Amino acid sequence: MFSFPLTGLGEQYDWATFEDGLKLAKENNKPMMLVxxxxxxxxxxxxxxxxxxxxxxxxLSSDFVMVNVEDDEEPEGSQFQPDGGYIPRILFLNSDGVVQPDLINTLGNPQYKFFYSNALMVTEAMKSALKALGGSRNDEL
Structure with missing residues (x-):
């Protein structure tokens, strides 16, 4: 989809930049997963x-606009640090580009609601996001 620098998260994903991701989410009525x-x-x-x-x-990624930002690519604004600026953080945004602060890692430390350390944590959050925000797999979840 896009020419994107490899960041170690997997070249098999259709990664978008943050700016392109906002447009794609709106155009395709898909939620965004922001790493x-x-x-x-x-x-x-x-x-x-x-x-x-x-x-x-x-x-699950096929139901999201997948965005990963590294170092100085991180978008500015308190909405991107709902409970702190720790890393890594994974946030879910609706198709209008609004961060959904209630979509958190329910399997992790409640002090760091957007911190993920394993794939199970990520997949459970992705499923919750699809249930809340819609997506083609919504009926399967």
Missing amino acids: IHKTWCGACKALKPKFAASEEILK
């Missing part, structure tokens, strides 16, 4: 191979 990470972050480095290897994340 915020840094090149120097140990927790980010630990998540990347798990994310990249997950068949379930890949399957």
